[in-house]
Amino acid sequence: MLDSYGRLSRVPETGELEKIDTQWADNRKVIDRVGACLGEELSDGLSAWKRSVRRPGWQRLLERVESGESDGIVVWHTDRLFRQPRDLEKLIELGERGFKVYSAHGERDLADPDDRFIMRIEVAHAARSSDDTSRRIKRRFATFREQGRQTGGPRAFGFGGKDQTWKPGKGQTKADRPMVSADLVARERQAISDAARDILTGVSINEIARRWNKAGLRTVAGREWVPVTVRATLTRSTLGGVIEHQGRPVGRLAGDPILDQRTYERLRALFAGRKRGRVVGERYVGTGILRCGLCNTKLSAHRQSEKNAYPDGTTRATYFCNKARRGCGRVYADVRSVDRELRIFVLRRLSDSRHAAAVAAARSQVAERLAEVNEEIARCEALQRALSERLGSRQITLDAFDAANEPLAADLAKFTAERKSLSGGNPDGPTQAQSVETLDAQWEAGGYAEKRAMLLSALGRDRLLINPYEQNGKRVFDNDRVKLVDENGQVKRIDDVGDGERPDIEIQAR
Known part of the structure; x- marks a missing residue:
């Protein structure tokens, strides 16, 4: 019984997207050739290199290996399955009884020391290749920022770029996506300028959202404005011609900014000085959950x-x-x-008792990464406390505090979301049924x-x-x-x- 695994990826030689259905079709040919039966067809659309990414197809594969339901896995190439050595070691630990990895290039038996040695070399090479690619991309983006260029992604409100609301017609592809008109960009820039001026005189964000919707303006994705998206738009550093990375200014955009320097600084100071509302769920048990x-x-x-x-x-x-x-x-x-x-x-x-047992089993699978995430959260919180103490004793200015705290807050939000994903929302809850x-x-x-x-x-x-x-x-x-x-x-x-x-x-x- 062999499972088939595919992962959305690009062919290195051509740069074309290798579809999962194509990989599954090739895998079925291998299964027929070795005289095996097809178990489950598993897939992931996520990177096998990023450590924080949870891959449901990979997790299901491990479950089938541990239960003995699967005797092996067929992949188009081993780099679709492994990009981190620890993933291979986890499968080796579960598959010492003779689990095999098949591909169009041959087969590897995890019970064979020689095959394990070769696979470790292949996975180490794949990890090195991913690290090199990541390093090149980061350096290219850093160069773009230093030159005053955007680092890709969809266009932002008030700036030119491809029309994100466009849908391809018959015979068209994404390559045919048109640019937004200069008239629309000019209207958006004027709307931002007017909104900044009005907010500084006391107009609410809710009112700005109503005005933009009434004027027929929409977000770059074609949706109506709500207060939270208006705020996010008006707090972008690019409105003042500033390029920020991880909360720090690293360059300036080419051309004239939408807001002059004084308006830009006053607007950001206004938003930074506003107190945030109470945390979700402080008064109601179900808000943000239901x-x-x-x-x-x-x-x-x-x-x-x-x-x-x-x-x-x-x-x-x-x-x-x-x-x-x-x-x-x-x-x-x-x-x-x-x-x-x-x-x-x-x-x-x-x-x-069945639920408690399932919680305990799920936590044991992610215990190692969960411990790492908890340590990172503790470090971020300790640094934030230290910054607050220095701000309170006037050892640093408020601007210096904001510049240092923004990347910490971003990291803390990222790690908190990962902890919630790994633990199901409550990492320290009971794992035994109670009366x-x-x-x-x-x-x-x-x-x-x-x-x-x-x-x-x-x-x-x-x-x-x-x-x-x-x-x-x-x-x-x-x-x-x-x-x-x-x-x-x-x-x-x-x-x-x-x-x-x-x-x-x-x-x-x-």
């Missing part, structure tokens, strides 16, 4: 007027799909009723942060959706509106989660 059942947008929450209160006098609150975050605006649900379902879901999922009574006591005693941590631990890589209200004459919350979607896309009711009975609980007034 998703709209129609458009999959993460739900927001807000309190209603004091006139619309619960019978106990507590002000009502609502989870809703926020149009300002590109949502459909068609899903609303009572916070108290939804939180009751979230509590039941947490109790049923975390008291299920419903114990979990319920923890939920009742915990604050919003503790409740969110329990919810994320129970959720893992699954998603919770809130479906729209269906008018049926009833004035009670329908708990079937809350649906669980697992990582395979299967939809379940909350009551179908776990192996116990539905807990009988009440949500206390907050």
